Amino acid sequence: MVPGKTSSRPATFPSRRLTSRVPAPSDVWVYWRCHGREDVSRVRDMSMGGLFIETPESREEGVQARLHFLVQEGQIRADAVVRHSRSSVGLGLKFTALGEQAGLSWPSC
Structure with missing residues (x-):
């Protein structure tokens, strides 16, 4: 970069996200329970750290949720x-327990 000249490239900022999000196919749904209320929502995107679900419901930050993914292969x-x-x-949700910690049952391959 030459002193006195500006760069034409936009500034980039580091992402707070540790893992990349990927769009979920339109047929990925999750049954979820939070504060005694239950709902079924479409998963918009997900990563190894969490997911975003489409719902008109709002919840306070920090509230715990239990997720049950609706998949043909079995219960997740x-x-x-x-x-x-x-x-x-x-809602943007961060995973806190996976595997046996959440009573996870992976589908057999």
Whole structure:
């Protein structure tokens, strides 16, 4: 870079996200329970660290949730915590327990 000249490239900022999100296929759904209320929602995107579900419901940050993924191969369960809530849009959830910690049953391959 030459002193006195500006760069044409936009500034980049480091992401707080440790793992990349990937869009979920339109047929990925999750049954979830949080504070005694239950719902079924479409998964918009997910990563190794969490997921975003579409729901008009809002929840406070830090509230625990139990997830049951609806898949043909078998039952997949996880525990999560609400990281952010966008009213009438959805919830960002961070996984807190996977595998046997959440009573997870992986489908057999």
